[in-house]
Amino acid sequence: MIKYLRRLNEALPMLIxxxxxYGILVEVVGVWWVEDKLRYTTGLLIGIGLAxxxxxxxxxxxxxxxxxxxxxxxxxxxxxxVLRYFVVVVVSMTMGYFHLGNIATWFIGxxxxxxxxxxxxxxxxxxxxxxxxxxxx
Numbered sequence: 811m812i813k814y815l816r817r818l819n820e821a822l823p824m825l826i827x828x829x830x831x832y833g834i835l836v837e838v839v840g841v842w843w844v845e846d847k848l849r850y851t852t853g854l855l856i857g858i859g860l861a862x863x864x865x866x867x868x869x870x871x872x873x874x875x876x877x878x879x880x881x882x883x884x885x886x887x888x889x890x891x892v893l894r895y896f897v898v899v900v901v902s903m904t905m906g907y908f909h910l911g912n913i914a915t916w917f918i919g920x921x922x923x924x925x926x927x928x929x930x931x932x933x934x935x936x937x938x939x940x941x942x943x944x945x946x947x
Contacts, residue, residue, distance in 0.1 A: 824934065825927065828929055829861050829923060833858035833861075837851060853905070853915035854912075858922055859919075860897070871887050
């Protein structure tokens with residue numbers, strides 16, 4: 811699985827690991843402060859799962875665009891972007907309708923993708939001693 815993720819994007823396995831660590835930290839810290847622990851946890855799990863899906867879908871979309879050039883590549887990227895937005899809307903509406911989890915923790919979980927993306931250069935520097943741009947040159 812890691813080889814597949816690394817084939818899509820060299821930074822993707824570390825991004826996924828960062829999202830998972832972020833989810834664990836948010837769960838461990840936040841679960842003590844809420845009354846409805848089950849909805850807090852299920853909302854966070856759904857959000858983290860969605861963040862993982864989004865990161866893999868974005869990486870495969872970029873990889874596919876580089877493989878296919880011209881208008882066909884642009885159309886494929888647009889279709890995958892619409893698919894991502896559609897999945898986010900469907901998941902949020904399903905959660906709201908069936909009361910599957912806390913929508914706030916779901917949002918915090920989805921934002922794990924953004925947090926992981928912003929922390930990626932720092933984490934890469936801490937673990938490998940250089941940033942991704944420095945390792946490419």
